[in-house]
Amino acid sequence: MTLTKRIIPCLDVKNGRVVKGLNFESIKDAGDPVELAEKYSNEGADELVFLDITASDEQRKTIKDLVRKVASVIDIPFTVGGGVKSLEDARNILLNGADKVGINTGAIKNPKIITELMELFGRQCVVVAVDVKRNYNIDDSKNIFTENDKSFWFEVFIYGGKEGTGLDVIDWVKDAEKLGAGEILLTSIDKDGTKDGYDILLTKNVVDSVTIPVIASGGCGKPDDMIDVFKESNVDAALAASIFHYQTHGVNGVKSYLKNRGIPVRL
Amino acid sequence: MVSVAIFDYGAGNIFSLKNSLEKVGATVDVITNFDNENTYSGLLLPGVGNFDPAMNSIRNFSKIQFKEYVENMPVLGICLGMEMFFEKSEEGKEKGLNVIEGEVIVLPSSSMKVPHMGWNNLEIKKPGKILEGVENDSWVYFVHSYRVKPESNDIITAESDYGIKVPAVVEHDNFYGTQFHPEKSSTVGKIMLKNFLKECKK
Structure with a gap:
């Protein structure tokens, strides 16, 4: 046997x-x-x-208690991200019981923080989260892809998907790896909440650009999307979120389904 | 109640380890040097941080040295903690604790992704104290970029397959090491922590 898919x-x-x-908006309680x-x-x-998507920094301070509570009830690894801007924010999360810290906008604004975190806590703690949207304004300096006769490049967005950065995701993930990222959490904004399947083209190209592990995110509506x-x-x-939250599929049910179709998973 | 200490290098999540040990019946203190009298039945070197800063924190802030402090007390090194048992590591320039002969080398990144991150199974090589009651092929959680290369393979009680064989559990005298994280390995991890506490009680 070997390493399983997570x-x-x-x-x-x-x-x-x-x-x-849905598409980073229209929030429902789960x-x-x-x-x-x-x-x-x-x-x-x-x-x-x-992912802490609380709007203000003031309210976000409660994350520390949440991390502690979660760490005391579970015995599997967990990552906490959302609003992490400084080493202090990251420290607060890691020292209270999280295994990894996710950093997104904070890493774009100050890429050095990736290296600082890696040196202090080790590479395995540093998850660079990247939110990506297809940009159909063709710019020759970017990596251009074509699907269904449309050409586009993959642009990195920040502030919860609200602001484009002009950065090409392929360039950014390579830089993030060099700077010290231990893992990439890759979310397709186009697919998020659609239950339409992951952005496979995006995922494949990011995975092939780095040697660190990548997590696919955005668009999962059924176990077959994971298989794809x-x-x-x-x-x-x-x-995935909704397939688990709304009880459409239990985690074990999903994993058995995957295993029966040849995906190596832990059961 | 068995009383153990976790050495905190100041660099990461030790809350989960403390919590897991408490769940399996230990009282746990967190220490940052060896200056107070050793009243514990066991010591844990946690698996978070970087080789050089961790070695410096274990070596530079105490009047007495690690070997003198632990003597014959059981010590469980997790991930980085286990790597520190050896003579040196490719992760840093500092010398290791040198309680087990051998070195720590980087995982080959040509064929497999580094870090080796996720759930992999244990291939049990021989019976060991930490592995008592643990089934062959049990899933455990790894996250590491280096592996140990002991002078003698006899000390390896379990391996994992990641393109190459990764030593997963080592036992040498009173030193026990796991490359994976028992505190993050669900029920099977708890069995191993319990086994370690059993050794501490002896």
């Missing part, structure tokens, strides 16, 4: 509650983060990701 439920947390949106964490862990999740992304790219993990 199935990762994601919990977007706003003001202490798990929420789920439950208590600690209860859900325990449930997913018992059901056989390989890892959990918490695992079969068509060498991605390491698949993240």
Whole structure:
């Protein structure tokens, strides 16, 4: 046997509650983060990701208590991200019980923080989260892709998908790896919340550009979407939210389904 | 109740380890030097941080040295903690604790992704104290970029397959090491922490 593909439920947390949106908007309540964490862990999740999407820094301070509570109920790894701007923010998350810290806008604004985190805590703690949207304004300096007769490049967005950076994701993930990232959490904004399947073209090209593990995110609506992304790219993990939150599929059910179709998973 | 200490290099999540040990019945103190009298039955070197800063924190802030402090007390090194048992590591320039002969080398990145991150199974080579009650092929959680290369393969009780064989559990005298994280390895990890505590009680 060898390393398995990881199935990762994601919990977007706003003001202490798990929420789920569509294309990064229209938020719905999906439950208590600690209860859900325990449930997913018992059901056989390989890892959990918490993204704090609380609007203000003031309210976000509560994340420390949440991290502690989650760490005391689960015995699988978990990542916490959202609003991490400084070493202090990251330290606060890691020293309270998270195994990895996700950094997104903070890393674009100050790429050195990736290196600083790596030197202090080790590469494995540093997850660079990247939100990506197809940009159809063709610019020859970018990596151009074509699908269904349309050409585009993959642009990195920040501030929860609100602001384009002009950065090409292929360039950014290579830089992030060089700077010290241990893993890439790759989210397609176009696909997020659509339940339409992962952006396989995006995932495949990012996976092939780096040697560190990549987590595919955005668009998973059914277990077959995971099978597609695992079969068509060498991605390491698949993240999903709604298929788990709304009880359409238990984590174990999804993993058995994957295993029966030839995807190596832990059961 | 068995009382153990976790050495904190100041660089990462030790809360999970403390919490897991408490769940399997230990009282846990977190220490940052060896200056107070050793009243513990066991010591844990956690698996978070970087080789050089961790070695410096274990070597430079205490009046007495590691070997003198632990004597025959059981020590469990997790991931980086296990790597520190050896003579040196390709991760840094500092010397290791040198309680097990051998070195720590980087995982080959040509064929496999580095870090080796995720759940992999244990191929048990021989019975060991940490592995008591652990089934062959059990899933454990790894996250590492280096592996140990002991002078003698006899000390390896379990391996994992990641393109190459990665030593996963080592046992040598009172030193026990796991390359994976038992505190993050669900129920099977708890069995191993319990086994370690059993050794501490002896």
